[in-house]
Amino acid sequence: MVLSTSEGVGLSSLAVSDGSRTGRMTITTSRNGSFSVNRLPSELLQLIVCCLSPRDRLRTVSVCRAWRTTLLNSPLIWSHVRLLLRAQHDQLWAPSLATLLRRSKAAPLDVELCFQQFAPQRPDHLTEWTEAFNAIGTLLMLSMFRMRSLEVAVSFVRGTTWETMLAMPAPLLERFTLVCIDPVASSGSATHLPRDLFSAAAPRLRELSLAWAHLPHQPCPALQRVTHFTEQTPVVAGDPEANANLATVLPALSHLTLTGHYNPRVTVNSGLPVTVRMRATAWPQNRHFEDIACASICLDANAPDWITETPGIIAEFMSTKSNTKSIDVKYCSMPAPSVWEGFAPKSYQLRHRTLAVSIDDNIVVTLPWHDFETAIAQFNVRDLRDISVPISLWPVLQQSNLPPLQNLTLFLPPGDSRDHLHYPVNSAFTDGCLPVVVSTMHLARVERSLGSPFLRSAEVVEFMRTTCALPLPKLVLHGFELRDEPEIRDVEVLSMPPRQWRHEVQPLSWSILSDGHGALCV
Structure with a gap:
């Protein structure tokens, strides 16, 4: 083969370029090899x-x-x-799951699958979706x-490979959750x-969670x-099928959680009070739970009458379980969201702010503000150790x-325009001290962003002077800056960033707002 001069020059340039690229790769590899992150043992x-998170992995x-x-x-x-x-990517369901299962080899599996609810536009859509749905069931x-x-x-x-899957032996299974996204489906x-x-x-198997599904009618060896x-299944009064013993x-x-979830799209709206009554009736009086949790959620701006019964019904249930070590009660009412994905709201506005009370280091009671005095009266406050409330509840406290x-803990909720701690002191206490x-x-200031600046509040000292009896052993300030003040030199003062207001979606499709430190705000 005869090459022209120009072709020879071109090949020479290409050779130089390849050599330069190879040299750069060698230098980069050598340089990267010196980084400690590249010397991490594979196990670490x-x-x-x-x-x-799965996405970051x-x-x-x-x-x-x-x-x-x-x-x-x-x-x-x-x-x-x-x-x-x-639904629009149903052809990718089985291949995606098969790839992940293959990579996991023989390791124990933790699987979370959510089938996004959708309405098929044509009969063939439903057929294709059912086939993909069954393919997933076969892999599992x-x-x-x-x-x-x-x-x-x-x-x-029912009517799918999932029935067969639920009948397969599961010798390693420790937790099982079944959420029926559409309880009023055509099935x-x-x-x-x-x-x-x-x-x-x-x-x-030790942990079982059911949402819009029921326990078997008769004793089940696996349970x-x-x-x-x-x-999270509303129990209808007088329905023996839904009221398993x-x-x-x-x-x-030993640990029971009952969640009454009212949804405007679903006709069943008996809610938590009926569920609690039915469960309390069926449970032997001589047996006590180690932990009880009740949550009443209403996703409707016009809350039905039963939502107001919740605190009293829960207190009635708790009164028969006086030996219970831990009680977790959550109560919430919020407007119906404008956008839905399954049952989890994407956007909504809160209707009621709430408070949190910790009792005996384990018990957390979350109720509307106006129920605070009732909550204190209904529970055994002799064991009360921790309490966290909005600062506006100070007069009630x-x-x-x-x-x-x-x-x-007294906290300022996010969006509170007050940059100070001036709240009225109850006149019943002439010295203005906490009894x-x-x-x-x-x-604590609770903010939506941890980037919020500290508030330099000179009224912290005034609040301490008119609020609690000094000397106080320890004062923790979240989002407040306190200068060296002679009056509280004997107090151990710790300054921390403001607490962050977080949105958390719980496994059974209900949402809470939390500051991440035990002061829950539904």
Whole structure:
């Protein structure tokens, strides 16, 4: 082959370019190799990535070739499968799940699957969706032997491969959650767990959560060892099918959570009071739970009458369980959201602010502000150790007969225009002092962003002088800056950033707002 001069020059330039590229790659590889992050043992890298969200795990695979090789061959990283299955991409459901299951190899699985609700436009859409739905069920059925936890949100179960999947042995299963996204679907009546659940071969199953699904009518061998049960299924009075006897079906039950969830789109709206009454009646009086949790959620601006009954009904239930170690009560009313995704609201405005009360270090009672005095009266306040309330409730708190407290937290909710702590002091106390002993007092600003600046409030000292008896052992300020003040030199003062107002979506499709430190605001 004869090359022209220009062609020879071109090839020479190409050779120089290739050599330069190779040199740069060599230098880059040598330089990157000196970084400590590239010298991490593969086991440590895998443990770090396991702490990331599923989306971030996928991103780390694309960082470099070494990380990709290490992470793709780590079963532990891919053993937590979390997929939101959208109707418009049903052809990708089974391949995506199969890939993740293959990467997890023989590791125990934690699977969370949510089938986004949708209305098929044509009959063939429903056929295609059902086929994809069954393909997912088949893949899970083949992996039930290594399933450690399974959380599934579906529109229907009967008549599919999912019935077969629920009958497969699950020797490693510890947690099982079933959420029926559309309880009034064309499939008919509500879903009941089969009596032969997991072929009676689930010896490790301890936690069971049902939303819009029911326990089996008769005792189920797979549920004999369940200790934690969460129920978000409105019980209709007089409906024997929906009122399974917990003491019979779940003989080892020690932790009970009842959530009444009213949804304008669903005709069943009996809510929490009926559920609590039915469960309290069915439970033997001589048995006590270690933990009880009740939550009443109303997603309607015009709250039905039963929502106002909730505190009294819960108190009635609690009065028969005086030996219970932990009680968690959440109460909420909010407008119907404008946008829905399944049952979880994307956007809404809060209708009622609430408060949180901690009792005996374990009990948290969240009620509307006007129910604060009632809550204090209904519970055994002799064991009260921690209390966290909005600062505007200070006058009410002063009138309460409280025992010595370990922690008293007064917080300013986000959006509060007051940059000071000037609140009226009850005239019943001439010295303006809190009629209770407090070990640690917290003054906290709760903000939507942790980037909010500290408030330099000279009124902190004035508030302390007119509010609580000094000397106070310890004062913790969240979002307030306190200069060296002679009057409180004997007080241990700790300054911290303001608490962040967070939005949290709970597993059973109800939302709360939390400051992340135990002061819940629904």
